Amino acid sequence: MTINIIIILSFLFLSxxxxxxxxxxxxxxxxxxxxxxxxxxxxxxxxxxxxSDIQSIQNISNKLKVVSSFFPIGEFVKKIGGDLIESSLLIxxxxxxxxxxxxxxxxxxxxxxxxxxxNGLGIESWIDKISIPHKIQAAVGxxxxxxxxxxxxxxxxxxxxxxxxxxxxxxxxxxxxxxxxNNRDIYISNAKNFSDQLDSLNRDITTDLQSCKKKDFISxxxxxxxxxxxxxxxxxxxxxxxPEAEISPKRLADIIDTAKNLQLHVIYSExxxxxxxxxxxxxxxxNGKVLVLSPIEGLxxxxxxxGIGYMxxxxxxxxxxxxxxxxxxxxx
Numbered sequence: 001m002t003i004n005i006i007i008i009l010s011f012l013f014l015s016x017x018x019x020x021x022x023x024x025x026x027x028x029x030x031x032x033x034x035x036x037x038x039x040x041x042x043x044x045x046x047x048x049x050x051x052s053d054i055q056s057i058q059n060i061s062n063k064l065k066v067v068s069s070f071f072p073i074g075e076f077v078k079k080i081g082g083d084l085i086e087s088s089l090l091i092x093x094x095x096x097x098x099x100x101x102x103x104x105x106x107x108x109x110x111x112x113x114x115x116x117x118x119n120g121l122g123i124e125s126w127i128d129k130i131s132i133p134h135k136i137q138a139a140v141g142x143x144x145x146x147x148x149x150x151x152x153x154x155x156x157x158x159x160x161x162x163x164x165x166x167x168x169x170x171x172x173x174x175x176x177x178x179x180x181x182n183n184r185d186i187y188i189s190n191a192k193n194f195s196d197q198l199d200s201l202n203r204d205i206t207t208d209l210q211s212c213k214k215k216d217f218i219s220x221x222x223x224x225x226x227x228x229x230x231x232x233x234x235x236x237x238x239x240x241x242x243p244e245a246e247i248s249p250k251r252l253a254d255i256i257d258t259a260k261n262l263q264l265h266v267i268y269s270e271x272x273x274x275x276x277x278x279x280x281x282x283x284x285x286x287n288g289k290v291l292v293l294s295p296i297e298g299l300x301x302x303x304x305x306x307g308i309g310y311m312x313x314x315x316x317x318x319x320x321x322x323x324x325x326x327x328x329x330x331x332x
Contacts, residue, residue: 063083063084063085063086064081064084064085064086064114064115064176064179064180065085065086065112065113065114065115066081066085066086066087066088066113066114066115066116066117066176067087067088067089067090067109067110067113067115067116067117067132068087068088068089068090068116068117068118069089069090069091069097069116069117069118069119069123069124069127070089070090070091070097070100070119070123070124070297070298071089071091071093071296071297071298071299071310072119072159072165072296072297072310073117073118073119073138073159073168073172074087074088074089075309075310076138076159076165076168076169076172076194076310077117077172079169079190079191079193079194080169080172080173080176080187080190080191080194081176081187081190082186082190084180084183084186084187085176088113090102090106090110090116091298092298093298093299093303093304094272094298094299094300094301094304095272095298096272096273096297096298097123097124097297097298098123098297100126101126102126102129102130107129107130110130110132111130111131111132113132114134114179115132115134115135115136115175115176115179116130116132116134116135116136117135117136117138117172117175118135118136118137118138119137119138119139119156119158119159119168120137120138120139120140120156121139121142121144121154121155121156121158122154122156123156134175134179136171136172136175136176137171138168138171138172139156139158139164139167139168139171140171141167141171142158142164142167142168144158146225146226146229155222155223155225155226157223157224157225157226157227157295158226159296159310160223160224160226160227160295160296160314161226161227161229161230162198162199162201162202162205162230162314163198163202163230164226165198166195166198166199169191169194169195169198170191170195172191173187173188173190173191197311201311201314201315202230204315204318205231205314205318206231208318208322208327209231209232209233209318209321209322209325209327211322211327211328212322212325212326212327213325213326213327214262214264214324214325214326215232215233215234215325216233216234216236216262216264217233217234217235217236217264217266217268217293217321217324217325218236218237218238218255218258218259218264218266218267218268218281219235219236219237219238219268219293219295220237220238220239220268220269220270220273220277220278220293221237221238221239221240221270221295222235222237222239222240223237223295224237224293224295233325236255236258236262237255238251238252238255238267238277238278238281239251239277247277252277252280252281255281256281256284256285259281259284259285259288260284260285260286263286264285264324265285265286265287265288265289265324266282266288266289266290266291266320266323266324267279267281267282267285267288267289267290267291268290268291268292268293268320268321268324269290269291269292269293270292270293270294270295271292271294271298271299271300271303272297272298272300275290278290291320291323291324292316292320293317293320293321293324294313294316294317296310296313296314296317
């Protein structure tokens with residue numbers, strides 16, 4: 001077994017370069033921007049302002065031009081804005097958001113929009129480079145209590161918890177109303193409809209996970225903190241930091257031991273990263289296999305072509321998670 005781990009590790013470290021750039025971006029930069037973000041929901045340039053301070057936009061066209069930072073925020077924005085907005089993403093689908101840095105052309109493109117809506121909590125470490133007059137932070141005011149053990153940065157993946165996702169929906173709704181008050185009733189109605197869907201999702205997850213024999217799972221990176229707390233699960237992760245962070249030989253050996261001690265047979269990877277680390281762990285455990293447990297940060301090309309959305313991705317996650325937790329599969 002020891003020889004096998006050494007061979008696997010040698011292969012991994014020869015084929016996957018260490019991303020020192022990522023460590024700086026996701027760790028140090030995240031710390032430097034977090035405090036400012038937590039104190040602002042809608043901003044003008046770099047100066048925080050309350051919703052009541054925002055001057056309504058007199059949009060000559062019939063639609064508000066809205067840019068969202070990445071996929072889950074864009075999904076929420078489209079549900080709330082509906083036909084009233086022209087929606088686009090700054091971070092293209094298929095691009096991992098943790099190590100993204102906007103180009104000059106992308107920044108200039110965003111500056112032509114009416115509003116930029118972003119998650120916050122450090123995942124968009126570049127946010128202060130955007131000088132668009134109106135910004136809405138979706139995660140403002142949320143109770144973020146989970147920190148990465150290695151660099152003490154906040155876990156930004158609040159959208160994976162349906163209850164916290166509802167709070168983000170409310171913040172986006174209020175931000176759009178402050179900018180476009182003439183369409184207040186429509187934003188409220190759309191947000192209510194989507195929040196009802198999130199409530200239904202929450203109930204379904206609770207019901208599905210009641211039949212599970214296990215409570216522990218191994219995700220690829222530490223992105224399911226809030227989800228695990230909400231549904232009474234225990235998250236272990238191959239990577240303590242982001243998906244592009246360095247994974248040491250000791251960490252890989254430790255997670256193999258964890259999987260064996262907990263008698264887990266499913267190791268989870270992600271759709272936008274190389275699955276070789278997860279595969280290396282799965283090869284060392286009895287009946288090991290790799291499934292996707294998506295942090296829902298973006299879509300593959302095939303998913304984009306199929307028109308899959310946030311709700312679809314969440315339900316795929318639950319199906320795969322139920323297999324790893326030895327649950328009775330739902331008949332739905």
